[in-house]
Amino acid sequence: MQVTKGAIGTKGPRVTASLSIPGRYIVLMPGVGLKGVSRKIGDAKERQRLKKMLNQLTIPDNVGVIVRTAGASARKNSFARDLRGLIAAWEELETAMREKKAPSCLYREPDLVERVVRDSLTEDVDRIVVDSKEHFERIRAIAGRISRRAKGRTTLYEGNLPIFGYYDVDRQVAEAFSRKVALPSGGYIIFEETEALIAVDVNSGRHKGSGSQEDAILEVNTQAVEEVARQLRLRNVGGLVVIDLIDMKSRKHQTAVYRAMRGALRRDRARVNVLTISELGIMEMTRQRVEESILSSMMVDCPYCHGRGSVRSPMSMSVDVQRQTAAVMRKLQAEKRPINLQIVVHPTVLDRMRREDEKFLVDMEARYHGALSFKSDANRHVESYIVKDAESEQVFFSTAER
Numbered sequence: 001m002q003v004t005k006g007a008i009g010t011k012g013p014r015v016t017a018s019l020s021i022p023g024r025y026i027v028l029m030p031g032v033g034l035k036g037v038s039r040k041i042g043d044a045k046e047r048q049r050l051k052k053m054l055n056q057l058t059i060p061d062n063v064g065v066i067v068r069t070a071g072a073s074a075r076k077n078s079f080a081r082d083l084r085g086l087i088a089a090w091e092e093l094e095t096a097m098r099e100k101k102a103p104s105c106l107y108r109e110p111d112l113v114e115r116v117v118r119d120s121l122t123e124d125v126d127r128i129v130v131d132s133k134e135h136f137e138r139i140r141a142i143a144g145r146i147s148r149r150a151k152g153r154t155t156l157y158e159g160n161l162p163i164f165g166y167y168d169v170d171r172q173v174a175e176a177f178s179r180k181v182a183l184p185s186g187g188y189i190i191f192e193e194t195e196a197l198i199a200v201d202v203n204s205g206r207h208k209g210s211g212s213q214e215d216a217i218l219e220v221n222t223q224a225v226e227e228v229a230r231q232l233r234l235r236n237v238g239g240l241v242v243i244d245l246i247d248m249k250s251r252k253h254q255t256a257v258y259r260a261m262r263g264a265l266r267r268d269r270a271r272v273n274v275l276t277i278s279e280l281g282i283m284e285m286t287r288q289r290v291e292e293s294i295l296s297s298m299m300v301d302c303p304y305c306h307g308r309g310s311v312r313s314p315m316s317m318s319v320d321v322q323r324q325t326a327a328v329m330r331k332l333q334a335e336k337r338p339i340n341l342q343i344v345v346h347p348t349v350l351d352r353m354r355r356e357d358e359k360f361l362v363d364m365e366a367r368y369h370g371a372l373s374f375k376s377d378a379n380r381h382v383e384s385y386i387v388k389d390a391e392s393e394q395v396f397f398s399t400a401e402r
Contacts (some may be wrong), residue, residue, distance in 0.1 A: 026077055200224075247281045
């Protein structure tokens, strides 16, 4: 079995019995007699050239081959070299299958350094900058197997500033954790990442524009979809994405924004599918979810609010405390027991009760012929409280600890 997708959130890993070994230009699929070209290569002539070239390669029987997106415009000898390496890896894997006892790991994806060269050093990448001499030499050696030009696109950074700070990567990483992302025009977008989908809200902000209102809206929406495409890559999020654009009356403008999104998504290596803008001004799309997003992998739910992003207000908690306290007092009165209660609450709740609800509490004491005292506990969760007997400390009601 091969793991094709790691565990994400509450979903377990995805495994398959159809094995695949990725190279730089092609993917080898033992046991499948399929020869094909990535759907992301859209040019008809290029697809035809690649299919013709696949037929010229010496491919073992019962082994399938798929040309990767990086294979566009690559020469035949590059594919032949890639194929030889993948066949050698498959032969080693076959030997391990015969000799090793189960359970055993037979094949593992290369480490980050090799994956960067294999998957990221494409024709649209000008250079790779590395601040480690050891990794620099290794990347050059791996890239040298591809071509002399690829080897020359690796640069060693030896500056005094941290490399992320020098190239402004720190700011972009910080953006990946921010709900609000500013646009050059003065507008902004709001990202909300949930387990079910990614919701993006586009706002004009302080942008007024020099032309008509429709032109200003078109400018903000165009910038927004281009930034959304970049943020999806930066945040590494996938699944269903819903973008609430600023309403556009012109069908021509809607088409222009849709085309801008399609153009911005061409740089995305993940599979994407985007629909035209709906009558409600909503753009829907899906993006392949390969691994956990940067937010999920680097952050945990707030231990106080448990990921909700909010807690109950002091007013809401005061009402709840009064209701439960009254229930306890009614029960004690029915049992003809003395009523002398102490309520332990968070300081913000106690402050609200003293300032706003004192009259209700005094009326409650008179109605049930009892006494109430209050104690604040700064270590208690704002949504947690206890109603107990002031003398025996018998607990009559307690919320679940959070």
